[in-house]
Amino acid sequence: MEHNHEFEGGHEHRHDHDHGPEHSKYEEALAKYNIRLRDEDVKAKTALLIEKHVAENNTPDVKKFLFHCIDLTTLKCTDSDESVMKFTGKVNEFVDKYPDLDNVAAICVYPNMAEVVNDTLEADHVNIACVSGGFPSSQTFTEVKVAETAMALHTGADEIDIVIPVGKFLSGDYEGMCDEIEELKAVCGEHHLKVILETGALGSASNIKKASILSMYSGADFIKTSTGKENPAATPEAALVMCEAIKEYYMTTGRKVGFKPAGGINTVHDALVYYTIVKEVLGEEWLTNELFRLGTSRLANLLLSEIVGQETKFF
Numbered sequence: 001m002e003h004n005h006e007f008e009g010g011h012e013h014r015h016d017h018d019h020g021p022e023h024s025k026y027e028e029a030l031a032k033y034n035i036r037l038r039d040e041d042v043k044a045k046t047a048l049l050i051e052k053h054v055a056e057n058n059t060p061d062v063k064k065f066l067f068h069c070i071d072l073t074t075l076k077c078t079d080s081d082e083s084v085m086k087f088t089g090k091v092n093e094f095v096d097k098y099p100d101l102d103n104v105a106a107i108c109v110y111p112n113m114a115e116v117v118n119d120t121l122e123a124d125h126v127n128i129a130c131v132s133g134g135f136p137s138s139q140t141f142t143e144v145k146v147a148e149t150a151m152a153l154h155t156g157a158d159e160i161d162i163v164i165p166v167g168k169f170l171s172g173d174y175e176g177m178c179d180e181i182e183e184l185k186a187v188c189g190e191h192h193l194k195v196i197l198e199t200g201a202l203g204s205a206s207n208i209k210k211a212s213i214l215s216m217y218s219g220a221d222f223i224k225t226s227t228g229k230e231n232p233a234a235t236p237e238a239a240l241v242m243c244e245a246i247k248e249y250y251m252t253t254g255r256k257v258g259f260k261p262a263g264g265i266n267t268v269h270d271a272l273v274y275y276t277i278v279k280e281v282l283g284e285e286w287l288t289n290e291l292f293r294l295g296t297s298r299l300a301n302l303l304l305s306e307i308v309g310q311e312t313k314f315f
Contacts, residue, residue, distance in 0.1 A: 185219030233263025262295025272291025
């Protein structure tokens with residue numbers, strides 16, 4: 001798989017000193033990036049960017065675009081075939097009710113619901129995303145994660161969202177973490193793999209940067225902030241660090257990786273903040289729902305209300 005080798009070759013001239021055999025390829029990979037970040041610097045930079053640019057993005061067109069980037073999500077223990085069918089039915093109805101608006105990007109469900117969505121979904125250009133790999137804790141056998149991912153794809157998933165093994169990452173087992181992502185990307189093949197960092201559990205901007213680089217190195221097509229099951233969930237600071245990592249990775253490898261904030265996106269203003277960070281750090285090229293998604297269910301009605309100019313509880 002070619003994505004394993006993006007860092008191989010070309011690193012000899014970057015290091016004047018020999019790290020010896022114990023210096024793993026993962027540390028070699030990380031050595032190409034600025035991973036020593038100060039949390040207070042990130043906070044200040046994020047605040048400045050928001051203050052300077054969010055207001056200019058508060059437009060009807062941006063809100064329509066943001067709606068089109070939503071991964072409309074239901075991940076409740078009460079989800080059932082009936083409730084997911086109804087949830088999907090709303091996305092179908094949207095086409096007739098709002099013919100001038102682009103639909104959501106995807107419907108995101110648990111793997112056992114992929115088939116129900118696949119059987120019910122009639123709207124064009126809406127993908128089926130499944131959380132997989134022992135979501136949300138990622139604490140299960142790799143074999144189970146592989147099987148769950150394969151079954152989700154087999155029953156209709158177009159995209160897979162997994163969580164990094166956070167414990168492995170925090171204890172420095174980069175090989176264990178990266179091997180697992182590579183294996184799941186191999187199962188996905190051409191299907192997009194979104195890798196959730198669970199930024200709220202990582203503890204520092206430097207860790208978020210490292211986890212971003214390692215996930216992309218291992219084949220992630222998207223990196224995503226959070227599961228929404230841990231606090232804090234997505235934050236603008238985490239988003240800034242992840243987008244800077246995506247940019248540096250693109251400059252190094254030529255590969256574009258998408259960004260998905262998720263968890264705690266409760267207001268239209270929150271969505272505009274993430275849009276602004278993507279636009280300012282990554283540029284217009286990333287402002288497409290091929291490279292930018294928002295994981296939320298609450299936001300759909302809020303955005304729709306602002307787009308149509310009256311309170312709307314459609315979803």
